[in-house]
Amino acid sequence: MRSSRRLVARVAVAGAVGSVTLAGVVAVGAWAQGADGHDAHDRPGAAGLRLTDVPANPKAVGLTSPNVLSPELVEQAMAQGSMKLENPTADVPYYGYRGDGPLLPAPGDLPAAGHTVEASKTEPDKNTYLVLHGQRGADPHYDYGTHFVFQGHEAGKTGYITRINLDADAAHRVTLLATKTTNGTPLPVFDGSTWDPWAQRLLFTAENGNQGGVWQATAGPDSQVEDISAALGRGGYEGIQNDSAGNVWVVEDSGGATVPGDKAKLPNSFVYRFVPADKGDLKHGKLQALQVVSRRSGQPIGFQPIDAAHPSGGAFSDDMKDLHTYGLSFDTRWVTIHDTATDASGQAFDANALAKAAKATPFKRPENGQFRPGTGFREFYFDETGDTNADSTANNGFGGWGSVLKLAQTDPKADTGTLSLVYNGDKAHTGLDNVTFLDADHIAFVEDAGDTLHTQRSALDSAYAFDLRTDYSHGAQPVRFLAEGRDPSATLDSALSAYSGFQNDGDNEITGIHMSNGDPTPRGILGALTPTPLADGWRLFWTQQHGDNVTWEILPARR
Template sequence: MRFNRRMVTRAGIIGVAGSVALGGVVAAGAFAQDRHGHDGDDAFRLALTGVAANAKATGMSAPNVLSPELAEQAVAQGSLKLENGTADVPYYGYRGDGPFVAAPGDLPAKGHQVEASKTEPDKNTYLVLRGQRGADPHYDYGTHFLFQGHEMGKSGYITRINLDADAAHRVTLLATTTTDGTALPTFDGSTWDPWAQRLLFTAENGNAGGVWQSTTGPNAQVEDISAALGRAGYEGVQNDSAGNVWLVEDSGGTTVPGDKAKLPNSFVYRFVPAEKGDLKHGKLQALQVVSARTGTPIAFQGIDAAHPTGGAFTDDMKDLHTYGKTFTTRWVTLHDTATDPSGQAFDANALAKAAKATPFKRPENGQFRPGTGFREFYFDETGDTNTDSTANNGFGGWGGVLKLAQTDPKADTGTLSLVYNGDKEHSGLDNVTFVDADHIAFVEDAGDTLHTQRGLLDSGYLFDLNADYAHGAQPVRFLAEGRDASATLDSALGAYSGFQNDGDNEITGIHLSNGDASPQGLLGAKVPTPLANGWRLFWTQQHGDNVTWEVLPARR
């Protein structure tokens, strides 16, 4: 049947949603309602009811639970066939290296894999674009698209969810290699650079990681631009209004001997292009925080005879995770293509340590606060994700939320302060999105170990930046992630050698955007009106069935 635009709703096409059990739809009212309680464009307020976290129980699956003001609709799932898939990449969230479920009695052995590898579609980037093509030259793909890199497997790839399309054309494979034929790395973060007119994808692969830029259509032109932006375990990536690219690193540090605490080992970076949109020439900088005690940089400190716990338990690390303290910051230049025109990639993490930039405890993602002119940047720390880490006692082991304030996105100096100190219930914070000028959502990626230790699966939290978290206020849990049947099976199989897929589901890709692909549409440029006026909210339930959801107002 010919595609009929009238059959497609804002939530996605019924043919796709109908193939997914919508057990996660528990909920209702929305982020945005008018004064009469109806969805509208006049007055906007946030009034979400908190929900309880889902327990982790051996052998038991559980549905997602949302605030009763919300609902969710699947827009793609892992077993959906790509419209232009290959033998190696035939499905949205599965490789072509085995069946979805191992045959009864078939056990893995060396050289023998019994199930397909799950690819984990990651961070979402939503764009409204015209003139996009797909594998079918006669099909109208519409104008609303969700782009993702895939995080797991022997190599990565890029997909585009065509939100206006039917099931047969729902997901397009964009690329598996760079323009020179090199296999893509597994990707984590993504964003859109409106000046370069390119998608940016990050790979958190340590000194093999970096940043890649891509076009938006099939057979996408993908280039490794790490010769300018460096090699590091990059995850979070955002643009500011000056055309700079902000990068947040996720590189776990060395474990302190005799403890579960890890050294702070990840940095926050800013790439300053020679010209807006030129991502091959410019300066890479790293954030340096000045000690309030000594007036010297809080720098990386490794483990040696003189420092048996390295920088994990210093007074400065404790201060960084203490409410009410403010620190001076400055950007230090690590690399400049004007002085190094070699075109060779470089180890950004190593250069950051040498320049005495300040390491954090896995600050995976960040975003600019809307309405501040890109003068406030909020980022999280995932922390140690282990209840046995003694750094949980005041040294950032539980992670948290930090605020970097500057007079201008181009400024060389600023201030840093703590917004929220994590705890056992609120830990492993990862992906982030602002939902209006005063509320920011962070979602957990706590991991199977911490899930088991605390007996709870991951959650999504809404933080009010006007709340007093120093004196007991807590964010609202608007999403209690469940565990689908596939992830429950993978969790059980994880105890046995040879089963390669991760266990519990993970929350990733929380993303609110109106899809504006112009510089005026940068995340942080406009104050969102969530779930109205074209602003759409997505998240991906990684692992297991690999479902990407759109969050909608619940309608009673």
């Protein structure tokens, strides 16, 4: 038997911190309002949702706080870190906790080198929602339904893959799919994920520098997982998406060296496109990197290391300033850095190093990207996380606060295009990470600003809805529709992080924001159809990493 979704508690936290109300599910049609209660015509919410702007949650020592959503929204927990897996192992007994310690420290127990006071948190990351028929699980007699969320887990020495069975009861809610590849190698910690409808595989990325890459996996229990980095390369890969031509776009998050005497970091990450020889086979094809042409010299904007002639590398170059200037447009082209047809070694390769050698253009940690619905995969939007430090002198004018960028092409297969700035971050809107489109005109980016910047700005992470019809060069700002709080476990971890030997992160992080109707065919590739937000089968998920490790679904509220 399946459990009813009505059995899961739905909690809406709206307006001021601490106001909690139970809510039902009805269509929402309120006009977007600013935090002061006045109509926010310069900050429109997502079409059909009319989201109300909410204030950020403050950070203070010892302060726990609930999540704050626009009052038009509620959220319900679909899985939590302490939820027992239906097929646990000694190493992976729970959804978001390893088996190496208690779920909470014993009273008075403090971390020390070689002494673990609590279980390691695994951080279920990017969500991939699919509607699939005939899925099995650990119980051969149980009906698992048709609605599933797949995740790789980001933290720890090794990773694993889980499936949240959205139609299932608590005992069957989360299935462990894999901990090893088909050749017995432990899985790396995973960050990004997507579904490739031609290969019929889940794709997972590992953000591990020259040990990272892409792994493909079948969707059922006893998932068959293969490392395909001999074709897609190794890098600090995070965001991964398909286009309508069967290409795979990968966005890299690889932090650069710190400029001596500063908190600024070198741009060191690239945007890639993998063009398969056969779109049903991701083991053969060519990997390309995005190259941006300087408006000043007409030459590619390439990686500039720190050396005697360039003591700050490319962190403060004129080209880097231009890339973060409103109103400028840059020519782009794709440069091939590896082709399995001409390199028959069958070995993984360092994509980041090859991109630098080919004079591809590095960015300030561009973690995720997505195609705009209704554009025929001709517009790709991606973010830069930036330096995530208020003391970086690159913050003003050189991308230190991060940004949103738009790549426009005549066709997803085109070799050339144009790049332009959509939004320059600031102290209150920075560390942008995961992304999803809410409809054709509104795109949501969420923050991963980190504990240091949380303290510097006295505010935790938020999720924002950007209107792509808005000119953000004149001071307009996106709508904050989710102000993440800090659960008690994360608050405790934040305090324990001051002790040597403590292995878990502190503050909660927003990740995995994901709007999808779950269609596993090519028609369902993100960007192929225009979402109907929170209606007609379109569902919105996000994960509150660290602390309790909760994955939420966002629903419309009954006013």
